[in-house]
Each structure stands twice: as structure tokens, then as C-alpha cells.
Amino acid sequence: MTFGKENTAARDMGTAVSISMKAWESNVRKIVPYVPGEQPNHKHMVKLNTNENPFPPAPGVDRVLKEINSDSFRLYPDPTVKLLAASLADYYNLNQEQVFVGVGSDDVLAVAFMTFFNSEKPILFPDITYSFYPVWCDLFRIPYKNPALDEKFRIKKEDYLQENGGIVIANPNAPTSIYEDLSVIEEIIKKNPGTVVIIDEAYIDFAGKSAVELVAKYDNLLVVQTFSKARSLAGMRIGYAMGQPELIKAMNDVKYSYNSYTMNQTAIECGVEAVRDVKYFKEGIQKIIDIRKNSEEGLRKLGFSFPESGANFLFVTHEKIPAKEIFESLRSNHIYVRYFNLPRINNFLRITIGTQEDMDRLLTFLENYINTYDN
């Protein structure tokens, strides 16, 4: 009896709440969040939807995890992340003061947006790119403008010579997979000495030359990279930025102003091991590039086309069948790829390069699906 009464009371309260807005509600920061790719957990799935690496991280990471002692968790981790910043600096021939480490490059990019994009003028990034950028702009109230990529999804560099409050370019771009030559990137950096230019290089290891080599030359350049793709550590959450010490200090000042201890001890030590094993890193990248090449051939034979990829994924469109239909058929067969229902790219699928076995399963399914389509 009492039960029933209470429920009725709760329902009534719920109704009242939905009709009259709560007093605090007008002060809530309202934001449409970024939607990450789904993380299904089906036993026999083929997961090619979030650009994770299908191979394990460097063996040294396992060693760290076996040897780590919970007693070390009593203490706060090093807020300067010295150990990992130093090993990255060493690897890229920089000084430690030129490296900022954060909880995945999403965290690093968010700190960079907050630190550098405080102009009244709009920041610039392409109409088709990493869909987190507009979300950070909304969150931090940064005005932005989106110059359109050309019909082949290439950057028109003249678009980045207009007045701006900053620039962010993913190179290789996501989800198009296209790598722009470093000379194009350099010109954009060079012609914008008054604003910070962020080059998001999440996929650079599968492509060509990194903008890191330009760090010494340009004080407005920030290069952002991640351990999530080529280093197989998406679950450990490690990203980093490289730039001249003034930029890195400004980012650290912002970081220390909201959370000093973002990087946990385990992640720091695992990161160091992943950087140390150069041979494993290079071999892993080559394996993905080889599988990418095999997959390209298979997909082409089935009527797919795609831009040349500089990443661990392909951005494909089919000559006959709408991407959305292919996506849904794949999904109902536990093969997960990424589909963006967005202007200009809603007839494309982004397919992560998995193991050769993953790709064979994908191609076998597609072959059968295409051959029986319309029959």
C-alpha cells in the first residue's frame, strides 16, 4: 500500500519537474556531445569501426603491468609526466620542455583549444574532418568557420590564408584518410604567424613526413599525436603535443589550473615502454600498411573506390550500393565499420584495417552480399 502511494507521489513530482523548469536549469552549459564509435562486445565480431590497432602493444608494456605494485598507487603520480615527456623528447629529437603529455590526444586537443583559441575571430578547420573539433568549439565557446574541402576531399590552402583565431588540421585527415604533403602544411603555418596552428597527426605513422620537423622553425606550430592508433594503446589513454617551450608551458599552466594529475602512474610507465621499442613499432606499422594494400585490391575488385590512404583505415564508396545499406548489412552480421550520416560523406564507409583474417572475413561477406544484391 505505502509502496503504491510513494510511487504515485514520485510520478507526480516527475510531472511537476518536467513542466516548470528548475531554477538552476538556465545556468546549465548545454552541449551536443561528440558521439564515439560504438564498442560492441560480440564474441565473433569483426571490429573495424574505431581505428584501433588489431595487434597488441609492445611486449614491454606487458612487463610493466606484471611488475607494477599496488603500493605505488599510494602516491600521486608525477604531475609533470617527466618520464614519458623525456622519452618522447628523446625519440623525436626535442627537449622535454617541448612535449606536453595528456590523457589521449582528445585531452591534449581540448587543452590546446582552451589554451590557444581565445580570439574573437573564428578558428578554421575543414568541413569534413574529425567531428570532435566543433564540439570543443561549442564547449569552450570558440567561434569557428569550416572551409569546404574540394570535390576530391583535398584542402584548398588559400582558404587558410584568411583572418582567423587559430587553425586545426588533421593530417592525415579523418575520416577521409588523405595525407597532405608537408609543404602544404608548412605554407599554412608560415602564413599564419599571428595564430596557433594545430596539426593533429593521429595517423601520421601510417603516412608520410610529420610536421614535427618544423617545430624548431615555427613558434606558432603545435603537433598533436597519440598512442591510440599506431602504438596499440587506445585503452591506456595517452596523447601528446610537441611545440616550442612557450606553447607547451601555456598548455601546462592551463592543465595545472584544473587538474594537475591527469596521467596515472601505470599509463606513464606503459607509454615509456611503447616508445622504447622502436623495432616493434616500425614492424607493426609495416604490417598494417601491407594489410591495407591487400585490402585495397580486394575492395577494388568488388566495385569500391577510395582515396589513397595515409592511415590505418580506408574511406570507401561503392559504385552501386548505398553505403548505409552496406553498413547495416555488415552490422547485422557483427562486422562493424563506421558510417557518418553527414553531408557530402553519407555514401562512404570508414573501414579500419584489422588483421588479415578480419579483412578476409569482411571481403568474403562483401563479395557474397554484392553478388546477391538485387537478386
Ligand SMILES: *Cc1c(COP(=O)(O)O)cnc(C)c1O
Ligand atoms: C583517434 C583520433 C584522435 C583521438 O585519439 P585519442 O585516443 O584520444 O588519443 C584525435 N584525432 C583524430 C583525427 C583521431 O582520429
